[in-house]
Amino acid sequence: xxxxxxxxxxxxxxxxxxxxxxxxxxxxxxxxxxxxxxxxxxxxxxxxxxxxxxxxxxxxxxxxxxxxxxxxxxxxxxxxxxxxxxxxxxxxxxxxxxxxxxxxxxxxxxxxxxxxxxxxxxxxxxxxxxxxxxxxxxxxxxxxxxxxxxxxxxxxxxxxxxxxxxxxxxxxxxxxxxxxxxxxxxxxxxxxxxxxxxxxxxxxxxxxxxxxxxxxxxxxxxxxxxxxxxxxxxxxxxxxxxxxxxxxxxxxxxxxxxxxxxxxxxxxxxxxxxxxxxxxxxxxxxxxxxxxxxxxxxxxxxxxxxxxxxxxxxxxxxxxxxxxxxxxxxxxxxxxxxxxxxxxxxxxxxxxxxxxxxxxxxxxxxxxxxxxxxxxxxxxxxxxxxxxxxxxxxxxxxxxxxxxxxxxxxxxxxxxxxxxxxxxxxxxxxxx
Amino acid sequence: xxxxxxxxxxxxxxxxxxxxxxxxxxxxxxxxxxxxxxxxxxxxxxxxxxxxxxxxxxxxxxxxxxxxxxxxxxxxxxxxxxxxxxxxxxxxxxxxxxxxxxxxxxxxxxxxxxxxxxxxxxxxxxxxxxxxxxxxxxxxxxxxxxxxxxxxxxxxxxxxxxxxxxxxxxxxxxxxxxxxxxxxxxxxxxxxxxxxxxxxxxxxxxxxxxxxxxxxxxxxxxxxxxxxxxxxxxxxxxxxxxxxxxxxxxxxxxxxxxxxxxxxxxxxxxxxxxxxxxxxxxxxxxxxxxxxxxxxxxxxxxxxxxxxxxxxxxxxxxxxxxxxxxxxxxxxxxxxxxxxxx
Numbered sequence: 001x002x003x004x005x006x007x008x009x010x011x012x013x014x015x016x017x018x019x020x021x022x023x024x025x026x027x028x029x030x031x032x033x034x035x036x037x038x039x040x041x042x043x044x045x046x047x048x049x050x051x052x053x054x055x056x057x058x059x060x061x062x063x064x065x066x067x068x069x070x071x072x073x074x075x076x077x078x079x080x081x082x083x084x085x086x087x088x089x090x091x092x093x094x095x096x097x098x099x100x101x102x103x104x105x106x107x108x109x110x111x112x113x114x115x116x117x118x119x120x121x122x123x124x125x126x127x128x129x130x131x132x133x134x135x136x137x138x139x140x141x142x143x144x145x146x147x148x149x150x151x152x153x154x155x156x157x158x159x160x161x162x163x164x165x166x167x168x169x170x171x172x173x174x175x176x177x178x179x180x181x182x183x184x185x186x187x188x189x190x191x192x193x194x195x196x197x198x199x200x201x202x203x204x205x206x207x208x209x210x211x212x213x214x215x216x217x218x219x220x221x222x223x224x225x226x227x228x229x230x231x232x233x234x235x236x237x238x239x240x241x242x243x244x245x246x247x248x249x250x251x252x253x254x255x256x257x258x259x260x261x262x263x264x265x266x267x268x269x270x271x272x273x274x275x276x277x278x279x280x281x282x283x284x285x286x287x288x289x290x291x292x293x294x295x296x297x298x299x300x301x302x303x304x305x306x307x308x309x310x311x312x313x314x315x316x317x318x319x320x321x322x323x324x325x326x327x328x329x330x331x332x333x334x335x336x337x338x339x340x341x342x343x344x345x346x347x348x349x350x351x352x353x354x355x356x357x358x359x360x361x362x363x364x365x366x367x368x369x370x371x372x373x374x375x376x377x378x379x380x381x382x383x384x385x386x387x388x389x390x391x392x393x394x395x396x397x398x399x400x401x402x403x404x405x406x407x408x409x410x411x412x413x414x415x416x417x418x419x420x421x422x423x424x425x426x427x428x429x430x431x432x
Numbered sequence: 433x434x435x436x437x438x439x440x441x442x443x444x445x446x447x448x449x450x451x452x453x454x455x456x457x458x459x460x461x462x463x464x465x466x467x468x469x470x471x472x473x474x475x476x477x478x479x480x481x482x483x484x485x486x487x488x489x490x491x492x493x494x495x496x497x498x499x500x501x502x503x504x505x506x507x508x509x510x511x512x513x514x515x516x517x518x519x520x521x522x523x524x525x526x527x528x529x530x531x532x533x534x535x536x537x538x539x540x541x542x543x544x545x546x547x548x549x550x551x552x553x554x555x556x557x558x559x560x561x562x563x564x565x566x567x568x569x570x571x572x573x574x575x576x577x578x579x580x581x582x583x584x585x586x587x588x589x590x591x592x593x594x595x596x597x598x599x600x601x602x603x604x605x606x607x608x609x610x611x612x613x614x615x616x617x618x619x620x621x622x623x624x625x626x627x628x629x630x631x632x633x634x635x636x637x638x639x640x641x642x643x644x645x646x647x648x649x650x651x652x653x654x655x656x657x658x659x660x661x662x663x664x665x666x667x668x669x670x671x672x673x674x675x676x677x678x679x680x681x682x683x684x685x686x687x688x689x690x691x692x693x694x695x696x697x698x699x700x701x702x703x704x705x706x707x708x709x710x711x712x713x714x715x716x717x718x719x720x721x722x723x724x725x726x727x728x729x730x731x732x733x734x735x736x737x738x739x740x741x742x743x744x745x746x747x748x749x750x751x752x753x754x755x756x757x758x759x760x761x762x763x764x765x766x767x768x769x770x771x772x773x774x
Contacts, residue, residue, distance in 0.1 A: 033641070050535045056488055058533025061496055064524045067513035074502050075510030075583070079731025082503020083738045089492065089499045090746045096488035104485040108760055120753075145732075156731070158738040164619045388517045392622060401525070405532050408550075412536055 006360055007402045011055035013359060016129045016175065017120035017182025018048045021209065021400050024120065030111050036202050043105070049103050049276060049414055050200060054409050056096070058402075060354065065320055073384040075373055080145045082134050083158045086132035095124035105368075126175060133174045137166035140366065141235055142375050169228040170366070177362065180217040181355040184321065186210035188352025189417065191345045211348065217326030221318060226281065230425055233282035236376070237291040239369035242302045243311040244278055245271065246292045253278040253290035260310060261304040268308070302371045310361035310368070317358035324351055379418070435736035436726045439504045442743055444712055450493035451704050455605075456666020457483055458558050459492050459613025461530060462606065463636065468548065476551065477569060478629055479613075480537075482620055487534060489754065494527075504739055507583070508719040508729035512568075515577035515587035515720075519564040529553050534574030540722040544735070559606055566605025567598040572712075572720050573659040576596070577725040597651070597658035604647040608704050611640040615700040619693035620763035630693070637688050637696065645681055648707065661721050662675065665714035673710025677703050 014293035022044050029037035063085070068075045081171040098120040105114055109394075144160030145153050187210030190203045233240045240246070244255055245261040255278040259271025276286030324347055331339040339345075365425050385391075460479045467475040504507040513520060530553075537550035552637070570594040571577060578586045614637035620628035652674070656663045684699030686692075717725045730736060 009526050013750075053535030054532045056491065057528045060491070060495060061528045062519065064513075065494060067502060067509055068517060068521055068524075071510045071514045074513070075506050078502040078509055079504075079508030079735040080733065082506065083735055083742065085499045086496075086503050086742050087737055090742070090750065092495065093489070093492045094748055094753060097750075098759045100489055100757050101486070102486040105760060154732055156734040156738070158735070195553065339759050379560050386514065386517065388514065394521070402529070405528075408532070408536055409685060411755070 005062065006363070007406065008055065008058040009363060010093075010358065011051055011058060011123045012129065012132075013178040013356075014048075014051050014183050014185070015055050015176035016125045016199065017076075018051065019059040019118060019125055020179065021182060021213070022048060023115065023118045023122060024209070026115050030115060039202060040206055043416070044101060045106075047416055049099075050409060050412055050416075052099055052407060053341050056092075058405075059092070069386055070374065070381075071386055074119070076151075076379065077375060079153050080142075080156055080161055080413060081138060083156070083172075084131050084138070084162055085137050087162075088128050092130060093125040095128065096119050098124070107338050108254050117430075125193060129175055129178060130171050131162075131345050132140065133171045134162055134164065134167045136366065137170040138162075138164045139373075140164075140239075140370055141166040142378055147378075149392075150241040150354055166231060169224060169231050173224050173228050173362075175219045176217050177359045178290040180214055180221060180321070181211075181352075181359050182242065183210045183214035183217060184348075184355040187214060187348050187354040190349070192347035195342070195349065197347050201341050202339060207348070211325070211328045211338070212332075214321065214351070215328050218318065218321040219326045222322060225315075230282055233290070236295065236370070238296050238300065238302060239366075240282070241291060241293045241296075241305070242304045242307040243319075243365055244290075245308040246278065246290055249289065249292040251279065251289045253288075254355070255281065256308075259308065261308045268304075300372065302369050307365055307369045314358045314361040314365065317354045321351060321355060321358070324348065329378060353425075384403060435733060435740065436504075436730045438714075438738055439500065439730075439736050440595070440726055442740070443500045443504070444584045444709065446493055446497040448705050448708055450490075450497055451608070451708060452701050453486070453490035453610040454493055455562065455684045455704065456612040456616050457487060457639055458530075458562050458683060459607075459611065459640075460617070461558020461611035462610045463613055463617070464551055465558065468551060468555070474629060477639060478617065478621060478626070480615065481663050482763075483534075486757060489757055491531070500739065504731050504736055505729040506731055507721060508724050509721055510583070511585045511587075512572070513584040515592055516571055518589055519568045519571075519593045523568065524566035526557040526564065529602070530557035530561060531558060546675050553743050559607075560607050562605040562609045563602040567593045567602035568634055569605075569711075570598040570601035570659075573655075573662045574714055575659070575710075575721045576663070577720055579720065595658050597654040600647055600651045600654045604644065604707075606650055607640055607643040608707070611637060611644050612700050612704060615688070615693065615697045616763070618688070619697045622691070623763050634688055634691070634693075635772070638685065639682060641700070642684055644703065647683075648677065661718070661723065662711075662714050667717070670714040671709050673706045673713070675708035677710070680706060691712060 001276045022041055024046060024332065025037050025199050026041035028034065029041055098117050101109070101117045102121060105117060109117065138161055143164050144157045144162075145157045166172050187207050190207040190210065193199070193203045194207065229240070229285055231242075244253075246254055247261075247268065248268045252275055254273035254275045256268060256271035259268040261268045279288040279290055280286040281291065282288065293304065327339060327344065331337070370376055372380050372382065374384045443752070444474050449760055462474075464476050464479050465470075501512075527537050533550045533554035537554050548769055574597055576592040576595060580586070614633050616634035618630050621627075621633060649719060650665070655666065662670075680699045680703040684696045684703065687695035687699060714719065717727070719726055719729050
């Protein structure tokens with residue numbers, strides 16, 4: 001399930017981010033009659049078609065897998081979160097319909113109508129992200145229902161389920177992440193192209209667009225990340241303690257850079273500690289008390305090591321991307337051009353995979369950090385998981401199939417990207 | 433109780449639309465598989481071209497039906513995915529490979545081997561998905577999935593869905609998909625004046641229609657042997673639908689024979705719907721024979737109400753959008769005039 005989700009999250013993020021870039025390029029093309037923008041829009045549309053098709057397929061798998069892997073979760077809480085899935089289904093529907101029109105309608109619709117057909121795609125994909133993430137945030141802060149004495153869900157308030165406490169910052173964090181990874185991802189592809197000597201105006205412009213979006217989103221993400229962490233500190237103390245490797249409950253809790261938590265002797269050695277900084281970050285008061293992991297029974301603690309490491313990686317990459325954005329913005333401001341040094345381009349090439357890494361590690365933080373609960377304080381993951389035999393084989397098969405699909409999709413996109421720019425760009429749809 | 437019925441009707445409408453639209457897409461995959469090789473190149477091209485724009489939208493109906501099932505009937509969803517773990521997984525695997533293969537196999541720039549490999553994957557997955565879904569649905573009527581009062585599910589991993597009825601229904605589902613696809617393609621090609629292709633699909637529609645009739649008849653016999661509870665209802669609630677199905681199949685074959693493809697297309701859709709609705713009514717009020725009923729499986733009333741509200745809001749948005757999509761890319765528009773073939 002983790003693999004399936006981890007794979008889908010990449011496609012989903014691109015699914016949310018790409019329409020924005022597509023629309024921007026097409027809008028510029030319509031305004032300026034510039035062939036380069038048009039080529040960009042058409043080629044990105046084609047890549048987006050492939051990504052969307054695979055994303056829809058993996059999304060379908062996930063909606064079934066929820067039940068196949070965690071039948072108890074869906075049996076007990078299907079009536080609670082199902083309504084949000086239903087809303088998401090509608091958003092997906094809108095996206096699918098207009099995607100069909102958009103991908104195949106280049107020559108059927110006026111330039112203006114075609115551009116307009118793209119707008120619902122961007123809106124619906126963002127709405128989908130909002131709804132799906134709100135289900136995840138509901139698992140972190142469940143509410144909007146009551147349990148009968150026998151443990152059955154008896155009363156459901158869809159509004160309270162959807163607008164659960166953790167929703168706002170998780171959703172904003174994820175949406176920014178989606179635009180960020182798409183921006184850096186695109187920049188990364190074109191930086192590689194320029195390094196390989198294909199440095200025309202097309203590549204430069206695409207690189208600049210991707211980086212510009214990334215450079216704006218990255219610092220915003222730091223602010224939102226701080227907001228999210230403060231929320232976790234107050235509502236999910238065990239997760240905060242795990243992601244910081246904080247064992248003791250203490251005032252003036254330090255912020256740890258690095259460090260390898262050890263669950264046996266309950267310490268986090270090898271960390272650079274900044275005294276009071278954690279208390280300050282969470283409560284804006286360096287003397288505030290932070291609850292440590294030892295305050296929780298052993299069977300209610302998340303697995304500290306992966307959570308702490310994943311969090312460190314996410315934060316480190318995040319600040320790295322901010323720095324890259326600053327360099328880009330500085331050079332752009334001073335010289336009105338993209339930085340051209342080899343080292344800068346190499347860093348940009350890395351920024352794409354790094355951004356995806358940050359997103360995946362962020363997901364590890366929120367998921368593994370909630371363990372052992374699947375629905376916080378209400379249902380343990382172990383109780384929700386399927387009792388059917390052969391789970392191991394199933395997992396191996398899943399990994400193998402996703403690896404195959406991932407490789408095929410990457411190969412396909414690389415093939416699309418390598419086509420010479422002079423190729424007639426008039427073809428629509430997935431076909432090429 | 434009223435809300436359960438209402439939501440079930442909504443669910444059945446969703447399933448029917450999936451059978452019509454998604455089913456036709458699945459069927460097109462079947463025909464692509466059967467058209468592999470040099471002779472079928474034109475046919476494969478026409479099939480892919482017809483599917484492209486509507487592909488994702490047709491597929492959403494399955495998600496819709498799935499989501500409604502687990503939102504409204506969570507206590508039926510859990511036994512279904514536990515009891516039918518294997519066939520549902522295989523069907524979903526089919527959908528995953530199909531969705532990906534669809535995007536991969538239409539790429540011209542990618543070389544012959546790549547394309548035919550993914551066409552093959554696409555076709556095989558298009559057969560597997562309806563087969564396993566059909567077998568799974570049939571299993572719900574056979575009483576092989578038992579649920580105790582406490583919610584414990586007891587079902588054999590393989591035996592629960594390999595009974596006679598399941599096998600027949602699996603094949604019937606594939607046949608119905610192929611038939612829906614062939615009649616639509618015959619209509620589409622004839623409207624576009626692609627006479628040779630229309631002829632090819634006419635033949636295929638007749639053959640697959642024959643298969644539908646044979647396996648539907650076998651299915652009724654299998655119900656008697658394998659699903660006694662359903663059999664009891666056959667002469668009562670089931671009868672009108674059996675008559676409707678037979679009538680639609682006859683009208684459809686006449687339509688094919690005389691070249692009235694629109695008539696054949698509508699008839700095939702009616703026949704498919706008759707199977708679904710007749711089945712559902714014969715099984716009512718049980719969702720899983722014999723232990724789970726619509727009311728015992730239902731979510732709290734508030735959820736059902738909210739679902740109805742969501743659907744009521746969605747319909748006025750979704751229907752015009754969908755109508756727009758089908759209007760732009762329906763059978764009548766000729767693509768070759770406006771767009772270079774890719």
